[in-house]
Amino acid sequence: MRINKYIAKSGLCSRRKAEELIINNEVSVNDVLIKELAFKVDEKKDIVKVKGKIISIKEELVYYLLNKPIGYISSAKDERGRKTVIDLLKEVKERIYPIGRLDYDTSGLLLLTNDGDLTYKITHPKHNINKVYEAYVEGIPTKDEIYSFEKGLNIEDYKTSKAKIDIIDIKGKNSVVRITIHEGKNRQVRKMCDKINHPVIKLKRVSIGNIKLNNLKEGKYRPLTNQEIKYLYSL
Numbered sequence: 683m684r685i686n687k688y689i690a691k692s693g694l695c696s697r698r699k700a701e702e703l704i705i706n707n708e709v710s711v712n713d714v715l716i717k718e719l720a721f722k723v724d725e726k727k728d729i730v731k732v733k734g735k736i737i738s739i740k741e742e743l744v745y746y747l748l749n750k751p752i753g754y755i756s757s758a759k760d761e762r763g764r765k766t767v768i769d770l771l772k773e774v775k776e777r778i779y780p781i782g783r784l785d786y787d788t789s790g791l792l793l794l795t796n797d798g799d800l801t802y803k804i805t806h807p808k809h810n811i812n813k814v815y816e817a818y819v820e821g822i823p824t825k826d827e828i829y830s831f832e833k834g835l836n837i838e839d840y841k842t843s844k845a846k847i848d849i850i851d852i853k854g855k856n857s858v859v860r861i862t863i864h865e866g867k868n869r870q871v872r873k874m875c876d877k878i879n880h881p882v883i884k885l886k887r888v889s890i891g892n893i894k895l896n897n898l899k900e901g902k903y904r905p906l907t908n909q910e911i912k913y914l915y916s917l
């Protein structure tokens with residue numbers, strides 16, 4: 683979108699006035715002063731400032747569920763040039779971002795929105811929302827290992843709170859387990875599995891609270907239903 687249109691859409695002033703702002707060196711995009719009236723901004727990625735203050739277009743609030751494949755980073759930009767989950771939602775015009783994160787090497791359910799209030803609510807640790815993962819792990823956890831996993835493990839400088847782990851399949855020497863946690867520390871599931879000596883080979887998130895991935899294909903996304911949005915707000 684042309685920069686003057688963007689500024690006008692933000693509600694700041696008319697397109698004509700926006701051009702005057704550009705001529706007066708008062709507009710920057712990603713902290714670079716804009717000289718060109720026809721400059722185009724990427725509404726999803728660029729940070730536009732007028733007189734040093736960020737402006738943005740008031741957008742309709744949107745909510746999506748993505749089945750994230752392995753090999754995508756859960757942020758809008760990556761300094762190392764890796765593919766981001768936003769690349770998978772190219773048709774979405776709004777400036778969305780993920781609610782929480784999945785590791786580069788984790789697949790599965792990721793929620794994305796442009797609703798900052800909901801993001802804050804869901805990612806706040808006090809909300810205790812269950813997150814369910816399916817993990818293919820080395821070996822087969824014993825009863826004692828399952829007990830200590832569920833009771834709480836000392837990891838680095840914290841102790842994990844109560845969790846659940848069930849063996850759902852055995853594949854030769856290894857197993858598939860379903861893990862439920864309600865925290866979201868960095869690489870927590872992997873660290874918990876390491877701690878009981880069953881490192882993760884593959885990890886996928888299958889649900890967040892009542893919201894389920896079901897049979898959505900990897901790399902595909904869908905809008906949340908009104909009911910799902912209401913549910914997230916009710917948490």
Ligand code: URA
Pocket residue numbers: 783784785786788868869870871872873885
């Ligand atoms: N726990 C992990 O270890 N990785 C994830 O991506 C999510 C939870």
